[in-house]
Amino acid sequence: MNRAWLKRASVNSSVAANTLGFKGFWIPLVEIPRGFPLFSFFVCFRFGFLAEATIDNSSDLQAFLKQEGQKAMIGQMVGKLTDQCWDKCISGTPGSKFSSKDSACLGNCARRFMDMSMLIMKKLQSMQ
Amino acid sequence: MDPFGSSAPPSGASSGPSAEAMMEQIKTQLAQAYAKEFLETVGSKCFAKCITKPGTSISGSESSCISRCIDRYIEATGIISRSLFSSPH
Numbered sequence: 001m002n003r004a005w006l007k008r009a010s011v012n013s014s015v016a017a018n019t020l021g022f023k024g025f026w027i028p029l030v031e032i033p034r035g036f037p038l039f040s041f042f043v044c045f046r047f048g049f050l051a052e053a054t055i056d057n058s059s060d061l062q063a064f065l066k067q068e069g070q071k072a073m074i075g076q077m078v079g080k081l082t083d084q085c086w087d088k089c090i091s092g093t094p095g096s097k098f099s100s101k102d103s104a105c106l107g108n109c110a111r112r113f114m115d116m117s118m119l120i121m122k123k124l125q126s127m128q
Numbered sequence: 129m130d131p132f133g134s135s136a137p138p139s140g141a142s143s144g145p146s147a148e149a150m151m152e153q154i155k156t157q158l159a160q161a162y163a164k165e166f167l168e169t170v171g172s173k174c175f176a177k178c179i180t181k182p183g184t185s186i187s188g189s190e191s192s193c194i195s196r197c198i199d200r201y202i203e204a205t206g207i208i209s210r211s212l213f214s215s216p217h
Contacts, residue, residue: 094200110211
């Protein structure tokens, strides 16, 4: 499968997100089978926004954008996860430290979310 | 085929002052956006937990609750980012 296009594309997701005011959680779909109608994209789960990759010839800028994009993506994922896991795990008024139950719940929450993301990607791939 | 429309590829120099200035601008924008989102989330969570019955001013217990809430939320962010990147699948 020719993946040159995937390697070439560096997604300007962070700039796009800020410029357009889109918040939300971006995951990369790293394996897009041939015949799937869309090109490389990042899916914003909250808004269903599909961003076309921007391709830049400059390697400096491209490397920078890719790195910043990845950092922003990870940062947004952590933010959204903390938001949701807080609601799931922390009941009642916050104390001066977390109980062991609360901190275990937060850690499990993050790991189970990653497991679920893998399941989703596998399911999508099997549907092609 | 491109059903969603291409964004115009950025023009300009590959390196040099204009690219660096843009990189700085992007970094600043990212930091600002991240800070804004963080503030909104913390504010929302701590308002829900600590200000259950709004009075004519914020009481001492409410303000210490808010302070603890912010500390706990930052701690929760740390726990979650460590869990994501330390435990393998």
